[in-house]
Amino acid sequence: MNEKERTRMNMKSAVYYGASNIRVEEKQVPTPPAGWALVKVSYTGICGTDLNIYVGAHPRAKGPLVIGHELSGTLLEGHPTLPTGTQVTVRPLLFCGECEPCQTGKSHVCKNLQLVGIDCDGSMAEYVVAPVETIHALPKNVSLKAGALIEPLAVGVHAVRQSGFVPGDTALVFGAGPIGMCVAVSLQLLGAGRVIVAETNPFRLQMAKELGFETIDPQEGSIVEQVLMKTDGNGADFSFDCAGHPSVSEILTHATKIRGTAVVVAAYKKPAPIDLLQAMFKEITIKGVRVYTPKDFEIAAQLLEKPFDFEKLITHVMPLEDVKSGFDMLLSGGNAVKVLISINPEEEVSRGMGSGEQ
Structure with a gap:
Protein backbone atom coordinates (compact mmCIF):
# COMPACT_ATOMS: atom_id res chain seq x y z
CA MET A 1 0.00 0.00 0.00
CA ILE A 150 -2.04 -15.44 22.26
CA GLU A 151 -1.75 -12.17 24.20
CA PRO A 152 -3.90 -13.23 27.18
CA LEU A 153 -2.44 -16.73 27.05
CA ALA A 154 1.05 -15.18 27.26
CA VAL A 155 -0.06 -13.53 30.53
CA GLY A 156 -0.87 -17.02 31.83
CA VAL A 157 2.40 -18.49 30.58
CA HIS A 158 4.38 -15.66 32.20
CA ALA A 159 2.59 -16.11 35.54
CA VAL A 160 3.33 -19.85 35.56
CA ARG A 161 6.96 -19.50 34.45
CA GLN A 162 7.73 -16.75 36.96
CA SER A 163 6.08 -18.59 39.84
CA GLY A 164 8.73 -21.31 40.06
CA PHE A 165 6.07 -23.90 39.28
CA VAL A 166 7.31 -27.47 38.89
CA PRO A 167 5.40 -30.03 36.79
CA GLY A 168 3.39 -32.32 39.03
CA ASP A 169 2.53 -29.61 41.57
CA THR A 170 -1.01 -28.74 42.66
CA ALA A 171 -2.18 -25.29 41.60
CA LEU A 172 -5.15 -23.23 42.71
CA VAL A 173 -6.50 -20.50 40.42
CA PHE A 174 -8.83 -17.85 41.78
CA GLY A 175 -11.08 -16.58 38.99
CA ALA A 176 -12.24 -18.21 35.74
CA GLY A 177 -12.32 -15.08 33.63
CA PRO A 178 -10.12 -14.87 30.53
CA ILE A 179 -6.85 -14.48 32.44
CA GLY A 180 -7.73 -17.05 35.09
CA MET A 181 -8.62 -19.54 32.39
CA CYS A 182 -5.40 -18.79 30.52
CA VAL A 183 -3.41 -19.39 33.72
CA ALA A 184 -5.29 -22.65 34.31
CA VAL A 185 -4.75 -23.82 30.73
CA SER A 186 -1.05 -22.90 30.89
CA LEU A 187 -0.67 -24.88 34.12
CA GLN A 188 -2.39 -27.91 32.64
CA LEU A 189 -0.43 -27.90 29.39
CA LEU A 190 2.87 -27.26 31.19
CA GLY A 191 2.41 -30.29 33.40
CA ALA A 192 0.52 -29.46 36.60
CA GLY A 193 -0.50 -32.48 38.62
CA ARG A 194 -3.82 -30.85 39.52
CA VAL A 195 -5.44 -27.55 38.64
CA ILE A 196 -8.24 -26.35 40.90
CA VAL A 197 -10.31 -23.33 39.82
CA ALA A 198 -12.41 -21.27 42.25
CA GLU A 199 -15.08 -19.05 40.67
CA THR A 200 -18.31 -17.36 41.79
CA ASN A 201 -19.93 -16.96 38.35
CA PRO A 202 -21.95 -20.13 37.56
CA PHE A 203 -21.38 -19.90 33.80
CA ARG A 204 -17.61 -19.58 34.12
CA LEU A 205 -17.50 -22.26 36.81
CA GLN A 206 -19.33 -24.67 34.50
CA MET A 207 -16.94 -23.87 31.65
CA ALA A 208 -13.97 -24.65 33.89
CA LYS A 209 -15.56 -28.02 34.68
CA GLU A 210 -16.21 -28.74 31.00
CA LEU A 211 -12.57 -27.99 30.20
CA GLY A 212 -11.47 -30.61 32.69
CA PHE A 213 -10.46 -28.61 35.74
CA GLU A 214 -11.37 -29.39 39.33
CA THR A 215 -13.60 -26.61 40.62
CA ILE A 216 -14.59 -24.89 43.84
CA ASP A 217 -17.91 -23.11 44.18
CA PRO A 218 -17.86 -20.53 47.03
CA GLN A 219 -21.62 -21.05 47.33
CA GLU A 220 -20.87 -24.50 48.72
CA GLY A 221 -18.82 -23.26 51.67
CA SER A 222 -15.48 -21.76 52.63
CA ILE A 223 -12.99 -21.77 49.77
CA VAL A 224 -10.11 -22.42 52.17
CA GLU A 225 -11.89 -25.39 53.74
CA GLN A 226 -12.66 -26.83 50.31
CA VAL A 227 -9.03 -26.40 49.22
CA LEU A 228 -7.76 -28.07 52.39
CA MET A 229 -10.23 -30.91 51.92
CA LYS A 230 -8.98 -31.47 48.37
CA THR A 231 -5.30 -31.37 49.41
CA ASP A 232 -5.21 -33.54 52.55
CA GLY A 233 -5.19 -30.45 54.75
CA ASN A 234 -2.07 -28.98 53.13
CA GLY A 235 -3.26 -26.30 50.70
CA ALA A 236 -2.06 -25.65 47.17
CA ASP A 237 1.60 -25.68 46.17
CA PHE A 238 0.87 -22.59 44.06
CA SER A 239 -2.06 -20.19 44.35
CA PHE A 240 -2.75 -17.72 41.53
CA ASP A 241 -4.91 -14.67 42.24
CA CYS A 242 -6.53 -13.84 38.90
CA ALA A 243 -9.62 -12.29 40.48
CA GLY A 244 -8.26 -9.06 41.92
CA HIS A 245 -10.88 -8.94 44.67
CA PRO A 246 -10.23 -8.27 48.40
CA SER A 247 -12.14 -11.44 49.31
CA VAL A 248 -9.39 -13.38 47.52
CA SER A 249 -6.40 -11.46 48.85
CA GLU A 250 -7.67 -12.05 52.40
CA ILE A 251 -7.48 -15.84 52.01
CA LEU A 252 -4.60 -16.17 49.55
CA THR A 253 -2.00 -17.16 52.14
CA HIS A 254 -4.50 -19.39 53.97
CA ALA A 255 -5.15 -21.49 50.86
CA THR A 256 -1.42 -21.87 50.08
CA LYS A 257 0.56 -24.68 51.67
CA ILE A 258 3.56 -24.30 53.96
CA ARG A 259 6.52 -23.03 51.92
CA GLY A 260 4.22 -22.67 48.92
CA THR A 261 3.93 -19.70 46.57
CA ALA A 262 1.10 -17.19 46.17
CA VAL A 263 1.14 -15.37 42.83
CA VAL A 264 -0.67 -12.07 42.28
CA VAL A 265 -1.68 -11.91 38.61
CA ALA A 266 -4.68 -9.56 38.83
CA ALA A 267 -4.31 -5.78 38.86
CA TYR A 268 -5.91 -4.49 42.04
CA LYS A 269 -7.54 -1.08 41.78
CA LYS A 270 -6.89 -0.27 45.46
CA PRO A 271 -4.58 -1.62 48.19
CA ALA A 272 -5.94 -4.98 49.35
CA PRO A 273 -5.74 -6.85 52.69
CA ILE A 274 -3.42 -9.86 52.89
CA ASP A 275 -2.56 -12.00 55.92
CA LEU A 276 1.20 -11.51 56.16
CA LEU A 277 1.32 -13.32 59.50
CA GLN A 278 0.28 -16.50 57.64
CA ALA A 279 2.97 -15.76 55.06
CA MET A 280 5.55 -15.53 57.84
CA PHE A 281 4.38 -18.57 59.82
CA LYS A 282 4.20 -20.75 56.70
CA GLU A 283 7.24 -19.26 54.92
CA ILE A 284 5.10 -18.52 51.90
CA THR A 285 6.59 -16.72 48.92
CA ILE A 286 4.37 -13.93 47.57
CA LYS A 287 5.14 -13.18 43.95
CA GLY A 288 3.85 -10.39 41.72
CA VAL A 289 3.84 -10.82 37.94
CA ARG A 290 3.18 -8.39 35.11
CA VAL A 291 2.38 -8.99 31.43
CA TYR A 292 4.93 -11.15 29.55
CA THR A 293 8.29 -11.42 27.81
CA PRO A 294 8.94 -12.23 24.13
CA LYS A 295 9.72 -15.81 25.19
CA ASP A 296 6.33 -16.09 26.94
CA PHE A 297 4.68 -14.98 23.70
CA GLU A 298 6.52 -17.66 21.75
CA ILE A 299 5.53 -20.35 24.25
CA ALA A 300 1.89 -19.19 24.20
CA ALA A 301 1.85 -19.53 20.41
CA GLN A 302 3.29 -23.05 20.70
CA LEU A 303 0.68 -24.02 23.32
CA LEU A 304 -2.07 -23.14 20.85
CA GLU A 305 -0.89 -26.11 18.77
CA LYS A 306 -1.47 -28.49 21.70
CA PRO A 307 -4.59 -30.70 21.84
Whole structure:
Protein backbone atom coordinates (compact mmCIF):
# COMPACT_ATOMS: atom_id res chain seq x y z
CA MET A 1 0.00 0.00 0.00
CA ASN A 2 1.69 3.22 -1.12
CA GLU A 3 1.24 6.65 0.44
CA LYS A 4 -1.26 7.83 -2.18
CA GLU A 5 -3.41 4.75 -1.69
CA ARG A 6 -3.30 5.16 2.08
CA THR A 7 -4.31 8.81 2.09
CA ARG A 8 -7.38 7.90 0.02
CA MET A 9 -8.34 5.03 2.32
CA ASN A 10 -10.40 5.16 5.46
CA MET A 11 -11.02 2.36 7.91
CA LYS A 12 -13.76 1.49 10.37
CA SER A 13 -12.63 2.03 13.95
CA ALA A 14 -14.06 1.80 17.46
CA VAL A 15 -13.10 5.14 18.99
CA TYR A 16 -13.27 5.78 22.73
CA TYR A 17 -14.23 9.34 23.68
CA GLY A 18 -14.96 9.03 27.39
CA ALA A 19 -16.79 6.95 29.98
CA SER A 20 -19.28 4.61 28.24
CA ASN A 21 -18.81 6.60 25.03
CA ILE A 22 -17.42 4.51 22.21
CA ARG A 23 -18.33 5.13 18.58
CA VAL A 24 -17.71 3.21 15.38
CA GLU A 25 -16.51 5.72 12.83
CA GLU A 26 -14.19 6.25 9.88
CA LYS A 27 -10.53 7.13 10.38
CA GLN A 28 -7.65 7.33 7.95
CA VAL A 29 -5.55 4.19 7.64
CA PRO A 30 -2.41 4.81 9.74
CA THR A 31 1.04 5.24 8.22
CA PRO A 32 3.65 3.12 9.98
CA PRO A 33 6.58 5.24 11.20
CA ALA A 34 10.17 4.00 10.81
CA GLY A 35 10.62 0.70 12.63
CA TRP A 36 6.87 -0.03 12.70
CA ALA A 37 4.71 -2.19 10.43
CA LEU A 38 1.10 -2.16 9.24
CA VAL A 39 -1.24 -5.05 10.08
CA LYS A 40 -4.74 -5.70 8.74
CA VAL A 41 -6.72 -6.81 11.79
CA SER A 42 -8.89 -9.95 11.66
CA TYR A 43 -9.95 -10.37 15.30
CA THR A 44 -9.40 -8.36 18.45
CA GLY A 45 -10.39 -9.21 22.00
CA ILE A 46 -12.02 -7.18 24.76
CA CYS A 47 -9.98 -7.53 27.94
CA GLY A 48 -10.12 -6.23 31.50
CA THR A 49 -7.92 -3.26 30.63
CA ASP A 50 -10.32 -2.30 27.83
CA LEU A 51 -13.24 -2.49 30.28
CA ASN A 52 -11.32 -0.23 32.65
CA ILE A 53 -10.83 2.27 29.82
CA TYR A 54 -14.47 2.03 28.75
CA VAL A 55 -15.79 3.02 32.18
CA GLY A 56 -13.38 5.98 32.27
CA ALA A 57 -11.17 4.57 35.03
CA HIS A 58 -7.85 4.26 33.21
CA PRO A 59 -5.60 7.24 34.02
CA ARG A 60 -3.62 7.21 30.74
CA ALA A 61 -6.35 6.46 28.19
CA LYS A 62 -7.58 9.74 26.72
CA GLY A 63 -10.12 10.04 23.93
CA PRO A 64 -10.37 10.11 21.04
CA LEU A 65 -8.55 6.76 21.11
CA VAL A 66 -8.83 3.50 19.18
CA ILE A 67 -8.59 0.94 21.98
CA GLY A 68 -7.70 -2.76 21.87
CA HIS A 69 -4.44 -4.70 22.07
CA GLU A 70 -5.28 -8.42 21.74
CA LEU A 71 -5.28 -9.21 18.04
CA SER A 72 -4.60 -11.39 15.08
CA GLY A 73 -4.28 -10.27 11.50
CA THR A 74 -2.26 -10.14 8.31
CA LEU A 75 1.01 -8.29 7.83
CA LEU A 76 0.77 -5.73 5.03
CA GLU A 77 3.98 -3.73 5.02
CA GLY A 78 6.98 -2.47 6.92
CA HIS A 79 8.54 -5.64 8.37
CA PRO A 80 12.21 -6.31 7.55
CA THR A 81 12.01 -10.13 7.62
CA LEU A 82 8.38 -11.33 7.57
CA PRO A 83 6.79 -11.26 4.11
CA THR A 84 3.54 -9.53 3.25
CA GLY A 85 0.62 -11.87 3.88
CA THR A 86 2.10 -13.47 7.00
CA GLN A 87 -0.57 -14.21 9.61
CA VAL A 88 0.55 -12.47 12.80
CA THR A 89 -0.23 -11.29 16.29
CA VAL A 90 1.27 -8.35 18.17
CA ARG A 91 2.98 -8.18 21.56
CA PRO A 92 1.56 -4.75 22.36
CA LEU A 93 4.13 -3.42 24.85
CA LEU A 94 5.89 -0.13 24.19
CA PHE A 95 9.04 0.42 26.23
CA CYS A 96 11.62 3.19 26.47
CA GLY A 97 14.75 1.08 25.96
CA GLU A 98 16.71 3.37 28.29
CA CYS A 99 15.75 2.59 31.90
CA GLU A 100 17.53 -0.02 34.03
CA PRO A 101 14.93 -2.79 33.42
CA CYS A 102 15.12 -2.22 29.65
CA GLN A 103 18.90 -2.17 29.71
CA THR A 104 19.02 -5.48 31.59
CA GLY A 105 16.61 -7.46 29.42
CA LYS A 106 13.48 -6.83 31.48
CA SER A 107 11.64 -4.40 29.21
CA HIS A 108 8.26 -5.91 30.16
CA VAL A 109 8.64 -4.05 33.48
CA CYS A 110 10.01 -0.88 31.88
CA LYS A 111 9.74 2.11 34.21
CA ASN A 112 7.89 3.92 31.42
CA LEU A 113 5.92 0.96 30.05
CA GLN A 114 3.16 1.87 27.61
CA LEU A 115 0.68 -0.14 25.59
CA VAL A 116 -0.82 -0.15 22.12
CA GLY A 117 -4.49 0.76 22.58
CA ILE A 118 -3.79 3.07 25.53
CA ASP A 119 -0.84 5.25 24.63
CA CYS A 120 -1.42 5.06 20.87
CA ASP A 121 -4.26 3.81 18.69
CA GLY A 122 -4.93 0.09 19.01
CA SER A 123 -6.53 -2.87 17.31
CA MET A 124 -10.29 -2.20 17.34
CA ALA A 125 -9.95 -1.01 13.78
CA GLU A 126 -9.41 -2.51 10.35
CA TYR A 127 -5.70 -1.63 10.50
CA VAL A 128 -3.14 -1.11 13.27
CA VAL A 129 0.55 -0.23 13.38
CA ALA A 130 3.08 -1.73 15.80
CA PRO A 131 6.87 -1.86 16.28
CA VAL A 132 8.40 -4.57 14.10
CA GLU A 133 10.08 -6.29 17.05
CA THR A 134 6.68 -6.86 18.67
CA ILE A 135 5.13 -8.67 15.68
CA HIS A 136 5.01 -12.48 15.91
CA ALA A 137 4.06 -14.88 13.11
CA LEU A 138 1.28 -17.32 13.97
CA PRO A 139 2.15 -21.02 13.83
CA LYS A 140 0.86 -22.69 10.66
CA ASN A 141 -1.82 -24.72 12.39
CA VAL A 142 -3.26 -21.86 14.49
CA SER A 143 -6.38 -20.12 13.17
CA LEU A 144 -6.69 -16.35 13.16
CA LYS A 145 -9.52 -16.64 15.67
CA ALA A 146 -7.36 -18.64 18.10
CA GLY A 147 -4.40 -16.37 17.31
CA ALA A 148 -6.21 -13.50 19.01
CA LEU A 149 -5.84 -15.47 22.28
CA ILE A 150 -2.04 -15.44 22.26
CA GLU A 151 -1.75 -12.17 24.20
CA PRO A 152 -3.90 -13.23 27.18
CA LEU A 153 -2.44 -16.73 27.05
CA ALA A 154 1.05 -15.18 27.26
CA VAL A 155 -0.06 -13.53 30.53
CA GLY A 156 -0.87 -17.02 31.83
CA VAL A 157 2.40 -18.49 30.58
CA HIS A 158 4.38 -15.66 32.20
CA ALA A 159 2.59 -16.11 35.54
CA VAL A 160 3.33 -19.85 35.56
CA ARG A 161 6.96 -19.50 34.45
CA GLN A 162 7.73 -16.75 36.96
CA SER A 163 6.08 -18.59 39.84
CA GLY A 164 8.73 -21.31 40.06
CA PHE A 165 6.07 -23.90 39.28
CA VAL A 166 7.31 -27.47 38.89
CA PRO A 167 5.40 -30.03 36.79
CA GLY A 168 3.39 -32.32 39.03
CA ASP A 169 2.53 -29.61 41.57
CA THR A 170 -1.01 -28.74 42.66
CA ALA A 171 -2.18 -25.29 41.60
CA LEU A 172 -5.15 -23.23 42.71
CA VAL A 173 -6.50 -20.50 40.42
CA PHE A 174 -8.83 -17.85 41.78
CA GLY A 175 -11.08 -16.58 38.99
CA ALA A 176 -12.24 -18.21 35.74
CA GLY A 177 -12.32 -15.08 33.63
CA PRO A 178 -10.12 -14.87 30.53
CA ILE A 179 -6.85 -14.48 32.44
CA GLY A 180 -7.73 -17.05 35.09
CA MET A 181 -8.62 -19.54 32.39
CA CYS A 182 -5.40 -18.79 30.52
CA VAL A 183 -3.41 -19.39 33.72
CA ALA A 184 -5.29 -22.65 34.31
CA VAL A 185 -4.75 -23.82 30.73
CA SER A 186 -1.05 -22.90 30.89
CA LEU A 187 -0.67 -24.88 34.12
CA GLN A 188 -2.39 -27.91 32.64
CA LEU A 189 -0.43 -27.90 29.39
CA LEU A 190 2.87 -27.26 31.19
CA GLY A 191 2.41 -30.29 33.40
CA ALA A 192 0.52 -29.46 36.60
CA GLY A 193 -0.50 -32.48 38.62
CA ARG A 194 -3.82 -30.85 39.52
CA VAL A 195 -5.44 -27.55 38.64
CA ILE A 196 -8.24 -26.35 40.90
CA VAL A 197 -10.31 -23.33 39.82
CA ALA A 198 -12.41 -21.27 42.25
CA GLU A 199 -15.08 -19.05 40.67
CA THR A 200 -18.31 -17.36 41.79
CA ASN A 201 -19.93 -16.96 38.35
CA PRO A 202 -21.95 -20.13 37.56
CA PHE A 203 -21.38 -19.90 33.80
CA ARG A 204 -17.61 -19.58 34.12
CA LEU A 205 -17.50 -22.26 36.81
CA GLN A 206 -19.33 -24.67 34.50
CA MET A 207 -16.94 -23.87 31.65
CA ALA A 208 -13.97 -24.65 33.89
CA LYS A 209 -15.56 -28.02 34.68
CA GLU A 210 -16.21 -28.74 31.00
CA LEU A 211 -12.57 -27.99 30.20
CA GLY A 212 -11.47 -30.61 32.69
CA PHE A 213 -10.46 -28.61 35.74
CA GLU A 214 -11.37 -29.39 39.33
CA THR A 215 -13.60 -26.61 40.62
CA ILE A 216 -14.59 -24.89 43.84
CA ASP A 217 -17.91 -23.11 44.18
CA PRO A 218 -17.86 -20.53 47.03
CA GLN A 219 -21.62 -21.05 47.33
CA GLU A 220 -20.87 -24.50 48.72
CA GLY A 221 -18.82 -23.26 51.67
CA SER A 222 -15.48 -21.76 52.63
CA ILE A 223 -12.99 -21.77 49.77
CA VAL A 224 -10.11 -22.42 52.17
CA GLU A 225 -11.89 -25.39 53.74
CA GLN A 226 -12.66 -26.83 50.31
CA VAL A 227 -9.03 -26.40 49.22
CA LEU A 228 -7.76 -28.07 52.39
CA MET A 229 -10.23 -30.91 51.92
CA LYS A 230 -8.98 -31.47 48.37
CA THR A 231 -5.30 -31.37 49.41
CA ASP A 232 -5.21 -33.54 52.55
CA GLY A 233 -5.19 -30.45 54.75
CA ASN A 234 -2.07 -28.98 53.13
CA GLY A 235 -3.26 -26.30 50.70
CA ALA A 236 -2.06 -25.65 47.17
CA ASP A 237 1.60 -25.68 46.17
CA PHE A 238 0.87 -22.59 44.06
CA SER A 239 -2.06 -20.19 44.35
CA PHE A 240 -2.75 -17.72 41.53
CA ASP A 241 -4.91 -14.67 42.24
CA CYS A 242 -6.53 -13.84 38.90
CA ALA A 243 -9.62 -12.29 40.48
CA GLY A 244 -8.26 -9.06 41.92
CA HIS A 245 -10.88 -8.94 44.67
CA PRO A 246 -10.23 -8.27 48.40
CA SER A 247 -12.14 -11.44 49.31
CA VAL A 248 -9.39 -13.38 47.52
CA SER A 249 -6.40 -11.46 48.85
CA GLU A 250 -7.67 -12.05 52.40
CA ILE A 251 -7.48 -15.84 52.01
CA LEU A 252 -4.60 -16.17 49.55
CA THR A 253 -2.00 -17.16 52.14
CA HIS A 254 -4.50 -19.39 53.97
CA ALA A 255 -5.15 -21.49 50.86
CA THR A 256 -1.42 -21.87 50.08
CA LYS A 257 0.56 -24.68 51.67
CA ILE A 258 3.56 -24.30 53.96
CA ARG A 259 6.52 -23.03 51.92
CA GLY A 260 4.22 -22.67 48.92
CA THR A 261 3.93 -19.70 46.57
CA ALA A 262 1.10 -17.19 46.17
CA VAL A 263 1.14 -15.37 42.83
CA VAL A 264 -0.67 -12.07 42.28
CA VAL A 265 -1.68 -11.91 38.61
CA ALA A 266 -4.68 -9.56 38.83
CA ALA A 267 -4.31 -5.78 38.86
CA TYR A 268 -5.91 -4.49 42.04
CA LYS A 269 -7.54 -1.08 41.78
CA LYS A 270 -6.89 -0.27 45.46
CA PRO A 271 -4.58 -1.62 48.19
CA ALA A 272 -5.94 -4.98 49.35
CA PRO A 273 -5.74 -6.85 52.69
CA ILE A 274 -3.42 -9.86 52.89
CA ASP A 275 -2.56 -12.00 55.92
CA LEU A 276 1.20 -11.51 56.16
CA LEU A 277 1.32 -13.32 59.50
CA GLN A 278 0.28 -16.50 57.64
CA ALA A 279 2.97 -15.76 55.06
CA MET A 280 5.55 -15.53 57.84
CA PHE A 281 4.38 -18.57 59.82
CA LYS A 282 4.20 -20.75 56.70
CA GLU A 283 7.24 -19.26 54.92
CA ILE A 284 5.10 -18.52 51.90
CA THR A 285 6.59 -16.72 48.92
CA ILE A 286 4.37 -13.93 47.57
CA LYS A 287 5.14 -13.18 43.95
CA GLY A 288 3.85 -10.39 41.72
CA VAL A 289 3.84 -10.82 37.94
CA ARG A 290 3.18 -8.39 35.11
CA VAL A 291 2.38 -8.99 31.43
CA TYR A 292 4.93 -11.15 29.55
CA THR A 293 8.29 -11.42 27.81
CA PRO A 294 8.94 -12.23 24.13
CA LYS A 295 9.72 -15.81 25.19
CA ASP A 296 6.33 -16.09 26.94
CA PHE A 297 4.68 -14.98 23.70
CA GLU A 298 6.52 -17.66 21.75
CA ILE A 299 5.53 -20.35 24.25
CA ALA A 300 1.89 -19.19 24.20
CA ALA A 301 1.85 -19.53 20.41
CA GLN A 302 3.29 -23.05 20.70
CA LEU A 303 0.68 -24.02 23.32
CA LEU A 304 -2.07 -23.14 20.85
CA GLU A 305 -0.89 -26.11 18.77
CA LYS A 306 -1.47 -28.49 21.70
CA PRO A 307 -4.59 -30.70 21.84
CA PHE A 308 -6.83 -28.35 23.78
CA ASP A 309 -10.10 -26.71 22.72
CA PHE A 310 -8.90 -23.11 22.96
CA GLU A 311 -11.75 -21.74 20.89
CA LYS A 312 -14.17 -22.89 23.60
CA LEU A 313 -12.82 -19.95 25.64
CA ILE A 314 -14.21 -17.66 22.93
CA THR A 315 -17.84 -17.42 23.99
CA HIS A 316 -18.85 -14.57 21.68
CA VAL A 317 -17.69 -13.21 18.32
CA MET A 318 -19.30 -9.87 17.44
CA PRO A 319 -18.94 -7.48 14.50
CA LEU A 320 -17.20 -4.16 15.06
CA GLU A 321 -20.54 -2.36 14.78
CA ASP A 322 -21.69 -4.18 17.96
CA VAL A 323 -18.58 -3.40 20.02
CA LYS A 324 -20.52 -1.35 22.57
CA SER A 325 -22.84 -4.30 23.20
CA GLY A 326 -19.79 -6.46 23.88
CA PHE A 327 -18.53 -4.04 26.53
CA ASP A 328 -21.95 -3.69 28.13
CA MET A 329 -22.47 -7.47 28.26
CA LEU A 330 -19.14 -8.05 30.01
CA LEU A 331 -19.72 -5.24 32.49
CA SER A 332 -23.18 -6.58 33.34
CA GLY A 333 -21.73 -9.96 34.33
CA GLY A 334 -23.21 -11.76 31.34
CA ASN A 335 -22.45 -15.37 30.47
CA ALA A 336 -19.16 -14.76 28.71
CA VAL A 337 -15.45 -15.46 28.99
CA LYS A 338 -13.60 -14.10 25.97
CA VAL A 339 -15.42 -11.76 23.60
CA LEU A 340 -13.79 -11.23 20.21
CA ILE A 341 -14.58 -8.45 17.78
CA SER A 342 -14.55 -9.71 14.19
CA ILE A 343 -13.12 -7.09 11.84
CA ASN A 344 -11.78 -8.79 8.71
CA PRO A 345 -12.94 -12.41 9.16
CA GLU A 346 -12.65 -13.11 5.44
CA GLU A 347 -8.89 -13.31 5.97
CA GLU A 348 -9.50 -16.68 7.67
CA VAL A 349 -10.54 -18.20 4.34
CA SER A 350 -7.12 -17.62 2.83
CA ARG A 351 -5.22 -19.05 5.80
CA GLY A 352 -2.36 -21.18 4.53
CA MET A 353 -2.71 -19.98 0.93
CA GLY A 354 -0.92 -16.63 0.95
CA SER A 355 2.67 -15.53 0.76
CA GLY A 356 2.94 -15.77 4.53
CA GLU A 357 3.15 -19.58 4.30
CA GLN A 358 6.75 -20.48 5.08
